[in-house]
Amino acid sequence: MQLEVVGLGGAGCRLADAIRAAAPADHAFLTDVFAFDTDESTLQGTVIPESHRAQYGQGTALEGSNGLDSDLEPGFEAGQAVVDDLLAVRERSGSTAADAILVTVGLGGTTGGPTAPALVAALQRTVDAPVYVLATLPADQEFDPDAGAADRGPHSGVTTRAETDEPPRPAAASHAVRTLETLDGLASAIVLFDNETWLRPGETIADARDRCNRELATRVAAIFAGSDTNGAVAQNVVDASDIDRTLGSESAIVSLGYGEQTVETTSSRFGLGLLSTDRDVETSEAVSAVETVVRKGVHGKLSLECEPETAARGLLIVGGPPAWLNRQAIAESRRMLQSTVGGNGVLGGDAPRSDGETVFAAVVLAGVESARVDGLRAMVD
Ligand SMILES: Nc1nc2c(ncn2[C@@H]2O[C@H](COP(=O)(O)OP(=O)(O)OP(=O)(O)O)[C@@H](O)[C@H]2O)c(=O)[nH]1
Ligand SMILES: [Mg+2]
Incomplete structure (x- = not known):
C-alpha cells in the first residue's frame, strides 16, 4: 500500500525519519514523509528534504514547555491555530495521494501531542483516506523521579537523567492521557509504543531512542508495505483494504x-x-x-x-x-x-x-x- 507519514514534535519527526530509513531503497510503500516541529534542531537532525519539513508555532504555547505544566488546553488551542499552515506545507510540496496517512508523535510532550488532534481532524476532513496515529507512551522515569532509581544510582556506572540534557517531564503522564483522550474519535486507529517497556535498565530515553525508533520503524515498514514487493508475487496479498479492515475507523488501540x-x-x-x-x-x-x-x-x-x-x-x-x-x-x-x-x-x-x-x-x-x-x-x- 501507499502510506504518507507526518511527524509532529521531536519524537514524531525522529520516528518519521526512522520509517523513511527502514523503507526499502526505492521507498516503495511511502508517498511523502513530513516533519513538523517548533524546534529547528529536530528538523535538522532528520534527512527529510527541506520541502517536506517546517518549523511552526514559534512563540506559541507549543514552543518549549512554555508554561504548559499540567494544563494542555492552551496547547490544543495553539494546535488548532497552526493546522492550516501545516496543511499548506503539505499542499505546496505536491504530496501524492496515499492509501492512508500515519501521524507520528511522542505523547507526553507539549508540541507534537497538542498539535496532533487538530491535524488529525483536519486531515480526516480533507483527505479521502484513513488517518492513523502512531504514538509513544512516556517512560516512568520521565515523570517519576524514583522510577528505576536502583538501576541508576551513583555507583551504577550508568547515566542518570540529570546527567543528560533531558529535561524532567513531571506532567508527561497527564499530557499523554489527555492527548489520547482528545485523539479518541478523531484518529482512525492509535498504534502505541510504550517507551517504558523498551528501555533497558539504567537507560534514558536519549540513550534508547534511536534503537527504539528503529525497532518501531521495522514493524511499521513490514506492516504497511504489506505484500508490496520488488517483482516477487505474493500467494496471498495483504493490501490497504486488509489493513483498513484490521485497524478499523474507531480509534482502536x-x-x-x-x-x-x-x-x-x-x-x-x-x-x-x-x-x-x-x-x-x-x-x-x-x-x-x-x-x-x-x-x-x-x-x-x-x-x-x-x-x-x-x-x-x-x-x-x-x-x-x-x-x-x-x-x-x-x-x-x-x-x-x-x-x-x-x-x-x-x-x-x-x-x-x-x-x-x-x-x-x-x-x-x-x-x-x-x-x-x-x-x-x-x-x-
Ligand atoms: N521512542 C521515542 N520516544 C521519544 C523520542 N523522543 C521523545 N520521546 C518520547 O516522547 C515524549 C515527547 O517528547 P518530544 O516528542 O520530544 O516532545 P515534543 O512534542 O517535541 O514537545 P516539547 O515538550 O515541546 O519538546 C517524551 O516524553 C518521550 O517519552 C524518540 O526519539 N523516540
Ligand atoms: Mg520538542
Whole structure:
C-alpha cells in the first residue's frame, strides 16, 4: 500500500525519519514523509528534504514547555491555530495521494501531542483516506523521579537523567492521557509504543531512542508495505483494504508484534562457495522458521504490552525469501493467531522478498485492552 507519514514534535519527526530509513531503497510503500516541529534542531537532525519539513508555532504555547505544566488546553488551542499552515506545507510540496496517512508523535510532550488532534481532524476532513496515529507512551522515569532509581544510582556506572540534557517531564503522564483522550474519535486507529517497556535498565530515553525508533520503524515498514514487493508475487496479498479492515475507523488501540530469523539464501551460500538455489530449502526448515518468527511476533515483546487474547482483530504478514515461505505453515500460523484472538477477525498474507535474508512475521493486534494505558489513566485521575 501507499502510506504518507507526518511527524509532529521531536519524537514524531525522529520516528518519521526512522520509517523513511527502514523503507526499502526505492521507498516503495511511502508517498511523502513530513516533519513538523517548533524546534529547528529536530528538523535538522532528520534527512527529510527541506520541502517536506517546517518549523511552526514559534512563540506559541507549543514552543518549549512554555508554561504548559499540567494544563494542555492552551496547547490544543495553539494546535488548532497552526493546522492550516501545516496543511499548506503539505499542499505546496505536491504530496501524492496515499492509501492512508500515519501521524507520528511522542505523547507526553507539549508540541507534537497538542498539535496532533487538530491535524488529525483536519486531515480526516480533507483527505479521502484513513488517518492513523502512531504514538509513544512516556517512560516512568520521565515523570517519576524514583522510577528505576536502583538501576541508576551513583555507583551504577550508568547515566542518570540529570546527567543528560533531558529535561524532567513531571506532567508527561497527564499530557499523554489527555492527548489520547482528545485523539479518541478523531484518529482512525492509535498504534502505541510504550517507551517504558523498551528501555533497558539504567537507560534514558536519549540513550534508547534511536534503537527504539528503529525497532518501531521495522514493524511499521513490514506492516504497511504489506505484500508490496520488488517483482516477487505474493500467494496471498495483504493490501490497504486488509489493513483498513484490521485497524478499523474507531480509534482502536493497536499493538504491533514482530519476529525475524536470518536464513541462508542463495546469495549467502554463494558467498561460501556453495552455489545453490533456493529450491534446496528443506520443507522442515522452512516450516520451523515460519513457526519460530510467528511465535515471536505474537508472544514476544509487543510495541504495547497486552494480552493478544483481548484483541478484537488481528493481521499476520509472513515475509522473506520466496522459497522459505511455506504456504501450509503460514496458513497454520494464521489459524493459530485466529484461535488466540478469537472471533473471525484475523487477516493474513505473505510478503515475498527476493533479496531478503530474513524470514519475518509482522503482527497487528487491534482493539486491545492495555493495563499500561489504564494505569496511566488511573495515575492521572
Ligand atoms: N521512542 C521515542 N520516544 C521519544 C523520542 N523522543 C521523545 N520521546 C518520547 O516522547 C515524549 C515527547 O517528547 P518530544 O516528542 O520530544 O516532545 P515534543 O512534542 O517535541 O514537545 P516539547 O515538550 O515541546 O519538546 C517524551 O516524553 C518521550 O517519552 C524518540 O526519539 N523516540
Ligand atoms: Mg520538542
